[in-house]
Amino acid sequence: MSSTYDVLVLGGSGVDTIVHVPELPLPYADSYMIRPGIETRAGQTGDFVALGLTSLGLSTHHLDMIGDDPQGDLVRAFHRDHGIDFTEVPLPGGTKRAVNLVGPDGRRLSLYDDSRSRESDRLPEDLVRELAGVSRHAHVSITHPCVHALPLLHEAGLTISTDLHDWDGRNPYHEPFAYGADVVFVSSAALADPERTMRRVLERGRAQVVVATAGAEGSYLLTADGGPVHVPPVAPRGPVVDSNGAGDAFASGFLxxxxxxxxxxxxxxYGAIAGAHACTVPATGCDAIDRTALLGEAVAFTGTPEGAGTGA
Structure with a gap:
């Protein structure tokens, strides 16, 4: 195990079954003939954040619970093949899985199997403390075992980030993550008043910056110093084929x-560039932008060479 990690990623491992559909929403029919077909691959939010960070040259360790099953084997192979350090804890209910319906325009609808989780699921405290002690930062997925790890990360003095995904701003489940992280990502898709929600996160929690992603509209930043500030989107360098993992790529680039x-x-x-790249990668692929390409696109976008990433 490396003596120092830039980022410790907690939670978010699993397997997705990708189903390409002719349109979304999908009208009812007895059956559909689909191409390019149905394929199962490893990669959920924590997996893709770890992949994105590793591709950008950050030393990354991923900790999560997975099952002793074929799906768990896919997750193990994902980390091994991409050179990501991975510590697994047994998940009695089996590896988490989902079905993603992907339309021709790259939009997706995810169906998460919630039957794998148990109230008793926990990441061992000693293990969290050990990994936190050799890490600079922790990115925490909003899975049940991770909420119990937050106090341990605070105790270790790490800065923390989290992605609330499609939080509606009201569901109390998300609040420990929203108010316990220094950097908070959230999709604006389900927020009736994004700025109000962002300000509440700043006021009630420890966040220094809140980022609301808005897909093709870009993103919005809010810090204690003012805002919100709109950051425009970056046009993808290739055709948009799938939005799976775009939010995770954004988080990786931002971090x-x-x-x-x-x-x-x-x-x-940086997040917008990484997210745009992810939209050009098929749902069955596992590819993330690297540091050279990201910094090159940033220079092309702004015309300034600042941001060489030497501090990472």
Whole structure:
């Protein structure tokens, strides 16, 4: 085990079955003939954040619970094949899985199997403390075992980030994550008033920056110093084929900038570039932008060479 990790990723491992459908929403029919077909691969939110960070050159360790099953074997192979350090804890209910319906325009609808989780699921405290002790930052997925790890990460003095995904701003389940992280990502899709929710997170929690992603509209930043600030989207370099993993890629790019000491707007630009790249990768693929490509696109987008990432 490396003596120092840039980022410890907690939770978010699993397997997705990708189903390509002719349109979303999918009208009812007895059956559909679909191409390119149905394929199962490892990769859920924590897996893709770890992949994105590793591709950007950050030393990353992923900790999560998975099952002793064929799906768990896919998760193990994912980390092994991409050179990501992975510590697994047995998950009695079996490896988490989902079905993603993907339309021709790249939009997706995810169906998560919630039967794998148990109230008793926990990440061992000693293990969390050990890994936190050799890490600079922790990115915490909003899975049940991870909420119990938050106090241990605070105790270790780590900065923390989390992605609330499609939080509606009201569901209390998300609040420990929202108020316990220094960097908070959230999709604006289900927020009736994104700015109000972002300000509440700043006021009630420990967040220094809140980022609301808005897909093709870009993202919005809010810090204690003011805002919100709109960061425009970045046009993908290729055809948009799938939005799976775009939010995870955005988080990876943003954290790359933050750990390099960049200002929030530059971090959001990095996130936008990484997210745009992810939209050009088929749902069955596992590819993330690397540091050279990201920094090159940032220079092309802004015309300035700042942000070499030397602090990461």
């Amino acid at each position: 790359f900038g933050r750990l390099a000491g960049e200002d929030p707007r530059r971090c959001a630009l």
